[in-house]
Amino acid sequence: MTEQPKYQTVIRWIKEGIRDGSLRYGDKLMSEKELSQKFGLSRQTIRHATGELEKEHILTRVQGSGTYIGASFQPVRRERYMNIAVLSTFNESYIFPPILRGIVSVLQNAGYTTQVAFTDNRPDIERRNLESVLEKGDIDGFIVEATQSALPNPNLPYYQEILSRHIPILFFNTFYPDLKVPCVRIDDRKIADHATELLIRNGHRKIAGIFKSDDGQGPLRYQGYVDAIMRNNIPFERFSVIWYDTSMQQNIHRLEDYLLYRLSGCTAVVCYNDEVAMEVINILLSHGVKVPEDISVVAIDDSNLASICRVPFTSFPHPKEKLGIRVAENLLKMIENPDFDGNYLYDAEPVIRESVKKIEKSEQ
Template identity: 40%
Template sequence: MKKKAPKYVQLAEWIKEKISEEGLERGEKFYTEHSLTQMYCVSRQTVRKAINLLIKEQVLESRQGSGTYISSPMHIKKRSSKIIGVIVTYFNEYIFPSIINGIESVISSNGYNMQLASTRNDVENEARALRSMLDSGVDAFIIEPTKSALPNANKNLYDEISNKDIPLIFLNSYYPEMDFPHVALDDVRAGYLAVKHLIDNGHKKIALCLKSDDIQGHLRYKGAIAAANDSNIAISVENVLWFTTEDIKYFEEDSNRMIRYLKGCTALFCYNDQIAAKVIKILGEKGYNLPEDCSLISIDDEKQAVACSPALTTIAHPKELLGIEISESIFRLIAGEKCDNVLFEPELIIRNSVKEYNK
């Protein structure tokens, strides 16, 4: 017959459960001996023996004249919620439904649920989503950064995630100052392939239309400039139109701006298919005949790319495959394994929007 554990050992186990249930973190002050005697209806001697045992196990630490604290390193893990917090900029449009389908397929097959939030690329929305998920006790985070090219407005919340050792992986981009892994399209390579394709088709005067508040725009610019440099072609700053998230809704209203940046160019590289579709509409209304008057290439290979006239030559985004990869990565992090950054190799999809330029 198995001998029953001494009372103080049982109490030590109860205390561990309480630390876990309340999500107490390293450095937090723990209950006093008097409080514990009342909570568990045991003697002070039993409490002291249980605390001494937990100090030996490095669960608690005693600070003379101050009290008892949760120890560092922390050996008690918070009880699993079986929930992964997923924060994306958008979730019901463009490439995002496919990404989320990939994420959900892996999360559900591992017996977890997904808590989903959209920021609409707004830092205040991101802060609310982070705070809500931290308070609800999600096990891990998959996050598409908001305005990733700008200084991180929610660094305090990301620091809290880091200090609590909650696994986190970035989707599509990353905050340069944050030390979390990311899974994304290789945006530098994508920008390179896009502009190289234009150059290979005889275009030497190329305009760029790129997003300034997300780091993907800067990486795609880097790739575009590298392709031009490798071919001894200069892309003038006068032909580089930078726009923000807030500018998108005014794109068609401010159509003359696009025409100014296109001046003298025979081809245009757009940030993504969504923007390229708007540009096609603007140019059509201004009397341009595409691709004869201006060749066009973009990134993502979204449904709009085929629906456009002309159909867009574009760089494919991995979409659902990316969602699957990032979910598998988050479970490796949950298991305590190390995860490196993953960059998907871009693929050029040739359609009708790029015409060979022979002049």
Template identity: 40%
Template sequence: MAANVPKYQQLKEYIIEYIIRENLNTHDPVFTESELINRFHMSRHTVRKALDELENEGWIYRKQGVGTFCADRSAARSFDCKNIAVITTYINDYIFPRIIKGVDQVLSKEGYTILLYNTNNRIEREIDILENILTKNIKGIIIEPTKSALPHINLNYFEELKKKGIPYIFINSYYDELKPSYIIQDDEGGGFLATEHLIKLGHRDIVGVFKNDDNQGLNRYKGYVRALREYGVRIKEDNIIWYTTEEMRTKPSYMVTKLFEREGKKPTAIVCYNDQIAMWVIEALRNLGLSIPDDVSIVGFDDSDYAVLSDVKLTSIIHPKEEMGRQAAKILFKLIDMGRKAFEEPINICVKPELKVRSSTAGIQVEKAIGSQS
């Protein structure tokens, strides 16, 4: 337990975490006063202060001479609150500020306040945030999930939100195990569209750079592979580059450099997980003396500021950032109005992808296309 936090507060946080972790239901027994005194060697005054606050906040109830029990958390909510929590993986990410702008346009009009949180795409941080939110007066949550492709240890926290009657909607991706409400982009369709664009320009040796610890990356990869198959283009294992969140600044550029330093025919095009990766890949290619799009065509995702502010104007799959934020807020209001039905009848929206063509892609000469297949 943290040294600078009052002991009673540490005990409160421990008990809340225990209730969530063990997925306790209404009327399930919790620690008695004596058990807590003996376990943590705390004074009776400290333990009682923690239990009193937990009871006032609706987490527990006590029966004289019987014990301490889990309360009906759904009754603890204040329906007059005007707070909406928005959880993002990267608060300064080149996409999410625009999404937040769209969210705020809807929420502020209805007098709501945004409580903004940032996970840094770390599962442990997401757990800390959810624990914190569960102690606050929150009307609903908009969340961009952390490392959505990995097995998760935080699903009980969403079950706790359900018990407390706090609706949530996922944005950009979601945890499939929850069968939740969400608004996402058709990432597989976007991967297909990006790859198809290059194939129609004559490219046959196409590299794919994808993130493997979120569902967006996996689905964009699926679209890439589907396009190659549908157009009869040979799939080359060496042309597929995977990276994790922790590797994103180094591995894609390094692997692309190694790929283009090899002897023999070089790939002529690259599909990148997003525009940020595309910019770093372009930098690596330029360090090798290659030109975009004369030597290599590049397609990104998200149609971010990177796509237009660089001297290379990037062909990119459009991400409807502000509109997606507005839609997420509107759907959350619907879920709030639905009450308990919000968890039984999720609302799901998948946005159809569109491609914005700029100068980072170009047609390939016939002899070059033939040579790249040999």
């Protein structure tokens, strides 16, 4: 018996959906990417299947909009408000202002206005902002930095409602795993791997890690740290991994004794970001622990803190304004073409400063 071509599986599924009513005239078909994932087939095979159905006048492909059930179907173009909502966690951080500059510059050049709000990394404030967005309904797209993204989020139904209104959402920096929404961010896992590997290449084997527990970047950076440790056959020491959350973020100095206790015996530490690195270095120096002679420090973000610290420290750059530009550009493409994949990952090379000591084998 001759096996049917793979694209016929997709054709059969669509025709059966039309027959049983699960696919109706005017419905938008899943994107090529979604169909590819559903059937485990290449996008070229999916395109072949939908092309055949288009020839049979069962589907209509609309440029910049998607593929629809029915012959010569023309979807109603949603009213344009020329307005984009931006929701971020903190406005005083060294990361967001340059990101916002990048976002606004692109959107302004495209004729859009922006309305900006902040959550203070609190789900209750996030909910109020989402309710406002839904009540006004006057936006063409939504740019979001997820709130406490490592934790279960009670506000996902609001995002689902926004998506059901065909308003594209694009996350930046971090995302909600339970939402199939694109995100523009740094490759947190890979960069933390690079940071740990940098210390290992400099002879360090007793390496601590400090990570944020309630934002999605924290677990990803922890995974990168573990990747490098395990790949280099270094014994994993759970005691050397320190977690903190948003409520502790501004008060890490209050944990001096705890941090010193957990860092004891380590020759290096990978810090979640520059803010943590600066606090840790200040704590170490105030207790007579020299950086990098006694302990080396590496961080992520490469903000101005890295260069003005009492010991300027090595850090992996966050693209900041460039990331904002990419976010805005990708959202505009998503508005014009709902099938556009807005995901983007940035890698980074370290900016080397004075915080890493090379350890000789005799010192280990």
